[in-house]
Amino acid sequence: MSDHAIPEIEGAVCPLPLVHSEHVLLGHGSGGKMTQDLIARLFLPQFDNPALRAGDDSAVVESINGARFAISTDSHVVWPLFFPGGDIGRLAVCGTVNDIAMMGAQPLYLTAGFILEEGLELSLLKRVVASMQVAAAEAGVDIVAGDTKVVQRGKGDGLYINTSGVGLLNPDIHIGGQYARPGDKIILSGPIGDHGIAVLAARGELGFETGLQSDIAPLNHLVAAMLKVSHNIHAMRDPTRGGLATALNEIARQSEVNILIYETAIPVRPAVGAACELLGFDPLYIANEGKLVAIVAPEDAGCVLTAMRNSEYGLEAVIIGEVCPSPSGRVLMRTALGSTRIIDTLAGEMLPRIC
Amino acid sequence: MKHLSEYRDPGLAMGLLADIHRTITRPWVVMEICGGQTYAIMRYGLDQLLPPEIELVHGPGCPVCVTSLELVDKALALASKPGVIFTSYGDMLRVPGSGRDLFSIRASSADVRVVYSPLDAVQIARQNPDKQVVFFAIGFETTAPANAMSVLSAHSLGLENYSVLVSHVRVPPAMHAILSSPRNRVQGFLAAGHVCTVMGYWEYEPIARQYKVPVVVTGFEPLDLLQGIQKTIHLLEEGRATVENAYPRLVTREGNRAAQNVINKIFIECDQKWRGIGLIPGSGWRLRSEYAHFDAEKRFSIDQVKPEESPECIAGQILQGIIKPHDCPGFGIQCTPEHPLGATMVSSEGACAAYYRYSRKTLVPTDQVGSG
Numbered sequence: 001m002s003d004h005a006i007p008e009i010e011g012a013v014c015p016l017p018l019v020h021s022e023h024v025l026l027g028h029g030s031g032g033k034m035t036q037d038l039i040a041r042l043f044l045p046q047f048d049n050p051a052l053r054a055g056d057d058s059a060v061v062e063s064i065n066g067a068r069f070a071i072s073t074d075s076h077v078v079w080p081l082f083f084p085g086g087d088i089g090r091l092a093v094c095g096t097v098n099d100i101a102m103m104g105a106q107p108l109y110l111t112a113g114f115i116l117e118e119g120l121e122l123s124l125l126k127r128v129v130a131s132m133q134v135a136a137a138e139a140g141v142d143i144v145a146g147d148t149k150v151v152q153r154g155k156g157d158g159l160y161i162n163t164s165g166v167g168l169l170n171p172d173i174h175i176g177g178q179y180a181r182p183g184d185k186i187i188l189s190g191p192i193g194d195h196g197i198a199v200l201a202a203r204g205e206l207g208f209e210t211g212l213q214s215d216i217a218p219l220n221h222l223v224a225a226m227l228k229v230s231h232n233i234h235a236m237r238d239p240t241r242g243g244l245a246t247a248l249n250e251i252a253r254q255s256e257v258n259i260l261i262y263e264t265a266i267p268v269r270p271a272v273g274a275a276c277e278l279l280g281f282d283p284l285y286i287a288n289e290g291k292l293v294a295i296v297a298p299e300d301a302g303c304v305l306t307a308m309r310n311s312e313y314g315l316e317a318v319i320i321g322e323v324c325p326s327p328s329g330r331v332l333m334r335t336a337l338g339s340t341r342i343i344d345t346l347a348g349e350m351l352p353r354i355c
Numbered sequence: 356m357k358h359l360s361e362y363r364d365p366g367l368a369m370g371l372l373a374d375i376h377r378t379i380t381r382p383w384v385v386m387e388i389c390g391g392q393t394y395a396i397m398r399y400g401l402d403q404l405l406p407p408e409i410e411l412v413h414g415p416g417c418p419v420c421v422t423s424l425e426l427v428d429k430a431l432a433l434a435s436k437p438g439v440i441f442t443s444y445g446d447m448l449r450v451p452g453s454g455r456d457l458f459s460i461r462a463s464s465a466d467v468r469v470v471y472s473p474l475d476a477v478q479i480a481r482q483n484p485d486k487q488v489v490f491f492a493i494g495f496e497t498t499a500p501a502n503a504m505s506v507l508s509a510h511s512l513g514l515e516n517y518s519v520l521v522s523h524v525r526v527p528p529a530m531h532a533i534l535s536s537p538r539n540r541v542q543g544f545l546a547a548g549h550v551c552t553v554m555g556y557w558e559y560e561p562i563a564r565q566y567k568v569p570v571v572v573t574g575f576e577p578l579d580l581l582q583g584i585q586k587t588i589h590l591l592e593e594g595r596a597t598v599e600n601a602y603p604r605l606v607t608r609e610g611n612r613a614a615q616n617v618i619n620k621i622f623i624e625c626d627q628k629w630r631g632i633g634l635i636p637g638s639g640w641r642l643r644s645e646y647a648h649f650d651a652e653k654r655f656s657i658d659q660v661k662p663e664e665s666p667e668c669i670a671g672q673i674l675q676g677i678i679k680p681h682d683c684p685g686f687g688i689q690c691t692p693e694h695p696l697g698a699t700m701v702s703s704e705g706a707c708a709a710y711y712r713y714s715r716k717t718l719v720p721t722d723q724v725g726s727g
Binding site (some may be wrong): 024025026027031032034039074207277335337338339340341342344353 | 357362365368397398399400401403404418457459461462463473577693711712713
């Protein structure tokens with residue numbers, strides 16, 4: 001620094017740093033760093049307990065007699081309410097089912113809370129609820145309790161749904177973000193980015209059509225098939241908001257390891273790749289709702305991969321990388337050209353590039 | 356993806372790299388003008404594959420980085436006005452003004468909308484006749500034709516509720532400023548392919564002659580960049596200061612005449628202030644007087660803004676290629692994409708953001724990341 005004087009033309013200038021925002025910004029809901037920051041600074045200090053602090057997709061708790069449960073909750077505010085491949089109802093069921101399944105637990109019961117805007121068509125609500133039941137039946141869970149609130153016209157976006165769920169966790173299963181070990185293989189259940197781009201296209205803001213379907217699916221049967229063949233699945237995530245990049249970063253940080261993935265191994269459908277090129281997005285950060293990424297001991301990677309490929313929602317599963325010994329908690333990618341770059345957590349909202 | 360994967364072919368890339376390694380005999384400093392090029396270099400890790408003799412430095416070609424703080428503050432003032440729909444390219448939303456950004460203005464109930472094209476902003480104006488729609492018309496020669504078209508379109512539609520906040524910058528005057536600085540280290544340029552698509556490259560010929568630097572028009576895919584670097588190194592090694600075109604699939608010497616005509620119809624050259632660099636004579640465009648009624652600064656009374664910059668950020672030196680992002684003591688510590696100290700950390704085309712996302716310099720050595 002000292003070698004470099006201020007340039008003659010005018011001098012270095014810079015805006016003052018932005019102080020931490022005093023308002024909630026959309027980026028706080030991105031699932032990326034701003035969301036994590038909000039949790040760490042605002043929620044965790046108030047609610048602090050070991051189950052919450054683990055920071056996984058669902059919390060694992062024990063009952064007095066030693067039974068273990070996974071509990072999770074998820075709110076859904078997607079717009080539009082219906083899009084190619086799914087709707088807010090299917091999303092609400094699968095979101096919570098998948099969060100529970102990612103701990104290796106068997107989802108059993110869900111609750112559903114509906115926040116309805118005055119004026120919403122009942123026929124539309126009926127379609128959403130029917131879709132929820134189809135998804136619940138597919139997952140093999142019952143929706144056993146619910147709540148309904150109505151807000152004045154203009155104070156909601158038609159319909160918001162919250163679901164909470166509970167699943168039973170076998171005492172022998174210990175899956176969590178902190179258990180990734182050097183040498184483990186990273187398995188992805190299929191192509192990334194379908195959901196995010198399908199929803200974006202359904203909003204009609206892209207100016208082009210994609211023909212893409214959202215990948216929304218309950219993944220608990222896929223997880224059960226994986227657990228049947230291996231007791232060495234160390235961590236799992238469903239890469240929803242923030243995408244695969246953010247999910248892998250969470251695991252790398254929790255386990256204090258590096259994760260190396262191979263660009264050429266990561267499946268991306270041509271339509272997703274093309275939409276991302278046009279908009280300046282990276283598919284690694286686009287949301288998925290029917291994919292999982294698993295960190296598996298190397299000796300079991302083959303049999304887990306085979307089990308996944310024999311399951312309806314894992315037909316296109318592939319190994320995309322491995323866990324490396326380093327405490328830095330980073331995700332790195334070997335590019336097609338052979339160079340290596342950092343894959344960071346999503347910062348806030350994704351911004352389209354200007355040109 | 357047809358027409359993209361061809362330009363990322365690892366085999367062809369290796370061929371170009373081998374030629375660059377064979378050709379180079381001594382150190383050279385090469386500036387890539389455009390932030391899009393910086394982004395691609397970091398994203399594909401090209402810097403790791405080039406011979407150590409080549410030092411790539413980053414130019415001022417990041418439109419949101421160089422838009423003056425005063426203009427950002429004016430945008431914030433306009434966006435806060437009742438009855439205004441403020442429209443902008445997405446990148447601009449997180450650029451800090453004197454204490455706030457468009458994101459936080461939007462959170463406190465201003466109507467700020469991201470558009471992909473200024474013509475979308477014209478459309479919003481048509482759909483909202485009771486509102487005033489302002490578009491933040493920033494950027495280099497690349498965005499100028501579309502920004503100009505929006506004014507032309509609003510003019511022919513007779514729209515009285517559309518206006519633009521203009522802050523346009525041009526590459527050639529910035530190259531003059533960089534090359535005439537006594538601190539200049541740049542020996543060759545990769546000219547920005549998309550700017551040249553619009554303007555052609557005849558403007559660079561006198562610059563190459565005057566300062567005796569080779570200029571190679573270069574694209575944005577890995578093979579485009581490697582070919583641009585290859586040509587530049589050949590010219591440097593041969594001691595030839597000429598302009599060459601390594602992006603002929605899009606760029607001609609004369610450029611896109613139709614686009615230039617639209618620019619010239621709407622805009623006229625003016626002095627422009629560049630954030631982090633200062634005033635560069637003749638480096639901008641403003642609206643011609645015939646279209647002055649589309650000027651948001653004239654349409655609205657904007658309270659005198661008093662931009663406050665802090666000396667902590669060295670973005671100005673980075674934008675001139677004097678130092679590199681990781682030389683900044685704040686890099687990755689106080690200054691991150693979530694809490695940028697300077698605009699170079701905000702945009703995906705900003706040099707600091709590209710370094711932070713993809714390399715960070717403290718990148719774990721490749722020998723620690725497995726055999727690959």
